[in-house]
Amino acid sequence: MREYFQRDNFTLYNGDCIKVLQELPKNSIDMIFADPPYxxxxxxxxxxxxxxxxxxxxxxxxxxxxxxxxxxxxxGWLKECKRVLKDNGTIWVSGTYHSIYQCGVALEMNGYHFLNDITWFKPNAAPNLSCRFFTSKP
Ligand SMILES: C[S@@+](CC[C@H](N)C(=O)[O-])C[C@H]1O[C@@H](n2cnc3c(N)ncnc32)[C@H](O)[C@@H]1O
Incomplete structure (x- = not known):
């Protein structure tokens, strides 16, 4: 696996997340933050x-x-995250209402334990052009 950027104890990889994760040793990661496609x-x-x-x-x-x-x-990607996370590790997953429920089901299917559900209040969210439903703010 080729490093994209490396300095001190920071290494950045650029590639398909599943392939990159498969190269990492199991039980080696303390914390994952992911912002997968919506x-x-x-x-x-x-x-x-x-x-x-x-x-x-x-x-x-x-x-x-x-x-x-x-x-x-x-x-698929949450399964690879689970393999590399330490037993006391943690994962943060961000999403919109279009994607976050699927991420929740996928977390559950992979045996993760939920600790928190955090909603970001975004006052400058895109306006509701159709005016046929409530305006989204997360
Ligand atoms: C919702 S965006 C995240 C944007 C990011 N938070 C930012 O501020 O730039 C999802 C990102 O996942 C990346 N992505 C999609 N499929 C991927 C994959 N299989 N492996 C790695 N990254 C992927 C996309 O290139 C995109 O940058």
Whole structure:
């Protein structure tokens, strides 16, 4: 596994998270923070600088055309995280309401124990253009 950046006791790897995690020894990590794809790039739209624009963050955000397959992605990377985490290690996973429930199911399927559910209050969230539902603030 090639290092992308290294200084003192900090090492950054750039690659598919599952492959990178598989290279790490088991029970070796104290804490993981992950911000996995929200799978929002599905042809819908959002508001950027007051204008309606399409959501297209990148191919990695398109998702796999099925909720079950997206769930499988989350189960897969969380399984590798579980292998490398120490028994007293901890994992933080961030997401939007589009993705976080699937991450929750995937955490449960992998046998994680939930400690906290933290909601970030974001006063400058994108406005609700359609006015057909409550405006999202997390
Ligand atoms: C929600 S974004 C995280 C953005 C990040 N928090 C930031 O501020 O730049 C999800 C990220 O996961 C990366 N990603 C998607 N699939 C991946 C994979 N299989 N392995 C590693 N990274 C992946 C994407 O490139 C993207 O940068």
């Amino acid at each position: 799978f929002l790039s599905n042809g819908s739209f959002t508001c950027h600088s007051g204008k309606r624009v399409s959501v297209k963050k990148g191919d990695w955000d398109i998702g796999q055309c099925s909720a079950v397959k997206n769930l499988g992605f989350h189960v």
